[in-house]
Amino acid sequence: MTRAERVWQLLTTSFSQILIPGLEVTIPLTVISFVFGLIIALLTALVQVAHIKGLRSLARFYVWIFRGTPMLVQLYIVFYGLPKMGLILDAIPSALIVFSLNTGAYASETMRAAIEAVPKGQMEAGLCAGMSYTDVMFRLILPQALRTAFPPLSNTLIGLVKDTSLAANITVTEMFLAAQRIAARTYEPFVLYCEVGVLYLLICTVLTRLQRICEKKLERRGPRAA
Amino acid sequence: MLLEINHIQKSFDNLAVLKDVSLKVNSGDVITILGRSGSGKTTLLRCLNFLERADKGDMLFDGTHYDLHAAPKSQIAALRKKTGFVFQDYNLFINKTALKNVTEGLIAGHGMKRAEAEDIGMEMLRRVGMAEKRDSYPHELSGGQQQRVAIARAMAANPRIIFFDEPTSALDPQLVGEVLAVMRSLAEGGMTMMVVTHEMNFARNVSTRTVLMHEGEIAEEAPPSEFFTHPRSEAARRFLSLEGK
Numbered sequence: 001m002t003r004a005e006r007v008w009q010l011l012t013t014s015f016s017q018i019l020i021p022g023l024e025v026t027i028p029l030t031v032i033s034f035v036f037g038l039i040i041a042l043l044t045a046l047v048q049v050a051h052i053k054g055l056r057s058l059a060r061f062y063v064w065i066f067r068g069t070p071m072l073v074q075l076y077i078v079f080y081g082l083p084k085m086g087l088i089l090d091a092i093p094s095a096l097i098v099f100s101l102n103t104g105a106y107a108s109e110t111m112r113a114a115i116e117a118v119p120k121g122q123m124e125a126g127l128c129a130g131m132s133y134t135d136v137m138f139r140l141i142l143p144q145a146l147r148t149a150f151p152p153l154s155n156t157l158i159g160l161v162k163d164t165s166l167a168a169n170i171t172v173t174e175m176f177l178a179a180q181r182i183a184a185r186t187y188e189p190f191v192l193y194c195e196v197g198v199l200y201l202l203i204c205t206v207l208t209r210l211q212r213i214c215e216k217k218l219e220r221r222g223p224r225a226a
Numbered sequence: 227m228l229l230e231i232n233h234i235q236k237s238f239d240n241l242a243v244l245k246d247v248s249l250k251v252n253s254g255d256v257i258t259i260l261g262r263s264g265s266g267k268t269t270l271l272r273c274l275n276f277l278e279r280a281d282k283g284d285m286l287f288d289g290t291h292y293d294l295h296a297a298p299k300s301q302i303a304a305l306r307k308k309t310g311f312v313f314q315d316y317n318l319f320i321n322k323t324a325l326k327n328v329t330e331g332l333i334a335g336h337g338m339k340r341a342e343a344e345d346i347g348m349e350m351l352r353r354v355g356m357a358e359k360r361d362s363y364p365h366e367l368s369g370g371q372q373q374r375v376a377i378a379r380a381m382a383a384n385p386r387i388i389f390f391d392e393p394t395s396a397l398d399p400q401l402v403g404e405v406l407a408v409m410r411s412l413a414e415g416g417m418t419m420m421v422v423t424h425e426m427n428f429a430r431n432v433s434t435r436t437v438l439m440h441e442g443e444i445a446e447e448a449p450p451s452e453f454f455t456h457p458r459s460e461a462a463r464r465f466l467s468l469e470g471k
Contacts, residue, residue: 129331
């Protein structure tokens with residue numbers, strides 16, 4: 001067998017061995033963390049713009065911690081550190097918690113900025129039309145803010161796809177760890193790491209396409225705020 | 227008496243914007259509030275709807291007493307359901323059609339059924355001549371059209387009074403007329419209105435009373451026929467000579 005043939009065979013057999021953890025772990029990890037992250041982000045942004053006193057400082061503290069420390073360190077603390085404190089979590093829940101909280105911290109700043117970019121007059125007009133603060137926020141301000149926040153939030157999602165590879169460090173068998181194991185076995189790191197890189201690229205390309213389609217749909221309903 | 231404002235005071239930082247303003251408004255009155263910029267007229271309107279919190283003062287509106295500094299949220303919410311507010315820069319809901327701009331408050335604020343709200347909404351749009359634009363978004367409308375929709379929105383819940391904060395100041399000159407015409411027909415229909423404006427002709431021809439504000443106080447209050455021909459105060463004389471009549 002020539003070298004080229006061997007590489008080709010390796011690529012074809014390893015493809016499914018990397019793709020399956022991708023479909024079973026990387027993508028669910030990304031999607032679930034992103035959804036939880038968005039919920040956390042929305043709450044974190046809302047308590048800040050609504051000036052709810054105690055919660056506001058708590059939100060700032062949370063954002064400060066999670067934006068200011070490496071995600072890898074956070075993963076190590078939760079997976080390797082917390083058991084020493086008596087809290088034992090499996091690898092996947094650990095990764096979910098860290099990715100959600102991390103996404104929440106970054107996305108909350110995006111949402112806060114987007115909410116603050118909605119002209120102040122929108123809230124005043126809503127209140128004067130007889131609506132409550134909460135009604136105006138959920139029916140008028142947030143839908144407008146979402147449009148502004150959509151492109152940067154898509155960015156966060158695409159970033160998260162790649163960041164899930166960090167979970168390899170805490171024994172989560174996602175795409176990168178799967179590739180790493182095959183590379184160690186076959187002594188073909190160049191081939192395997194390029195292959196897994198291409199798979200990440202594929203997922204991100206699909207997401208970018210989806211983002212463009214969604215943006216077009218949002219665009220049809222008038223311009224963004226600000 | 228519909229509205230009685232007593233000794234309202236408001237400062238921003240150390241600048242006293244309203245020094246001690248009292249005013250009475252009867253049902254059906256159309257009161258124009260004139261004055262140079264910075265005289266406190268917009269702040270006065272905004273305090274009445276609690277868009278700004280006054281430092282002091284109270285008011286009696288439609289039989290209810292309000293502390294303009296310390297009124298509780300529930301009271302403010304109830305007050306806003308009985309008043310309309312028209313802004314200088316329209317503030318139409320950017321992501322809603324003309325019709326939805328009118329119905330949103332009826333549905334979410336006043337608990338009305340959608341069908342009923344839409345009937346009222348269409349009726350209001352007809353009255354301001356905007357019925358055929360019901361499905362247009364604000365960015366598809368001219369300034370004058372946006373302001374007419376905003377007036378329809380302010381009228382929709384059948385308020386006891388509508389506050390107008392310089393409703394034509396942001397408009398191109400050729401669009402001012404259509405908005406003033408709508409306001410005039412509202413006034414003729416008996417709506418109680420407080421209008422902060424620079425439109426001297428509107429003040430002269432439509433209002434029942436003219437109030438001149440000067441440095442945070444009411445300098446003069448008179449029917450327009452008197453105000454424009456025999457101003458009593460020095461501030462009014464100077465204001466009228468600067469306004470070119």
